[in-house]
Amino acid sequence: MKAIILAAGFGIRLRPLTEIRPKALMPVVNRPIIARNIDYLKKFSVTDITINSHHHYKQLVNYIREKTFDITIDIKVETEILGTGGGIGNCLKRSNRESTIVINSDILTDIDLAMAYEHHKSSGNIVTLVLHHFEPFNQILINKRNQIIAIARQKKPGSLAFTGIHIMEPEILNYMSESL
Numbered sequence: 001m002k003a004i005i006l007a008a009g010f011g012i013r014l015r016p017l018t019e020i021r022p023k024a025l026m027p028v029v030n031r032p033i034i035a036r037n038i039d040y041l042k043k044f045s046v047t048d049i050t051i052n053s054h055h056h057y058k059q060l061v062n063y064i065r066e067k068t069f070d071i072t073i074d075i076k077v078e079t080e081i082l083g084t085g086g087g088i089g090n091c092l093k094r095s096n097r098e099s100t101i102v103i104n105s106d107i108l109t110d111i112d113l114a115m116a117y118e119h120h121k122s123s124g125n126i127v128t129l130v131l132h133h134f135e136p137f138n139q140i141l142i143n144k145r146n147q148i149i150a151i152a153r154q155k156k157p158g159s160l161a162f163t164g165i166h167i168m169e170p171e172i173l174n175y176m177s178e179s180l
Contacts (some may be wrong), residue, residue, distance in 0.1 A: 001044070001045050001046050001048075001097065001099065001100075001101065001117075001141060002046065002047070002048045002049070002050070002098050002099075002100045002101070002104065003041045003045065003046045003048070003049045003052050003094070003098065003100060003101040003102070004049070004051070004052070004087075004088060004100055004101070004102045004103070005024070005041075005048075005049060005050075005051045005052075005103055006052055006061060006087055006088070006102065006103070006104050006105055007023070007051050007052060007053050007064050007102075007105035008035060008052045008053055008054035008055065008057075008078050008082070009022035009023060009054070009055060009105075009106075010023075010030050010035065010054075010055045010081075010082055011023030011026075011055065011084040011106075014026065020035070020056075021056055021059055022053070022055050022056040022057070022060050023055075023105060023106050024051075024053075024060055025056075025059055025060060026059055026106040028108060029051075029057045030088040031103065033106060034051070034060070034063070034064075035069075035106060036066070037107070037108075037109060038069050038071065038073070038104055038105060039069075040068070040109070041103070041113075041132075042069070042070075042071055042116070042177065043100075043113075043144065044113040044114055046071070046101065047071060048071070048072045048074075048075060049071060049072065049073045049074070050073075050074045050075075050091040051064070051073065051074070051075045051076070051086040051105075051114050052076045052077075052078055052090065053075050053076070053084075054077070054079075054080075054081045054089055054143055055079050055081075055140050056138065057077045057078075057180060058077075059130070059143040060075065060111065060146075061075050061077070062088075066125065066157055068117075068162065075125055076090055078090070080103065088102055088163055088166075088168070088172075088176075089173060089176045092170060092172065092173055093173070097116070097170050098170065099120070099121070099137070099167060099168070099169055100167070100168050100169075101113060101117070101166070101167055102165070102167070102168055103164060103165050103166075104164035104165075105175065106164070107163065107164040108166070109163060109164075111130060111132075111163060111165060113165070116128065116165065116167060117167055120167040121135070122160065123146075125169075126168070126169045126171050126175075127166060127167070127168050127169070127172055128163075128165070128166065128167045128168075129148065129166050130161075130162075130165040131161065131162060131163065132143065132160060132161055132162040132163055133160055133161070134161040135161075136155070136161075136162075137155065137161035138155045138156065138159040138160055138161050139152045139153070139155055139156065139159055139161065139162075140152075140155065140159055140160050140162055141156060141158065141159045141160075142159075142160065
């Protein structure tokens with residue numbers, strides 16, 4: 001299985017720390033969060049990871065080159081930041097027609113990706129967003145068939161929060177702008 005780690009952002013909410021290093025290299029208990037996410041993905045049989053990078057990209061490239069993760073890792077450096085959709089599109093182009101897990105670089109989780117993947121495959125969806133109840137960020141409304149019907153600007157009763165994890169089929173590229 002393949003995965004994409006989205007790590008190109010500027011880390012604005014972590015300033016001033018991210019003025020000197022990318023968010024993905026911020027340590028959590030003395031270990032960069034990107035290393036934790038790579039290990040997390042490996043637990044779920046991910047064998048190939050693409051990381052997009054932009055802000056302080058040389059530090060991330062050097063870190064990945066220096067470490068041994070026993071997994072194929074490719075870094076796509078965005079000379080101009082592409083945004084979430086552009087970063088996903090750019091990385092998905094090499095997914096080789098496989099389902100791909102997409103995870104934000106700044107999350108720590110113990111969500112069961114195997115269960116999420118099984119649900120995604122059985123639903124026949126092109127994209128599955130992994131949601132959970134997390135009161136401060138509940139902005140996504142779903143119907144009884146677990147389909148997203150609205151994303152609100154503010155939290156709403158009965159809504160859920162996005163975890164930062166998607167599962168995507170390569171067909172999503174058919175719905176993305178060529179300019180991404």
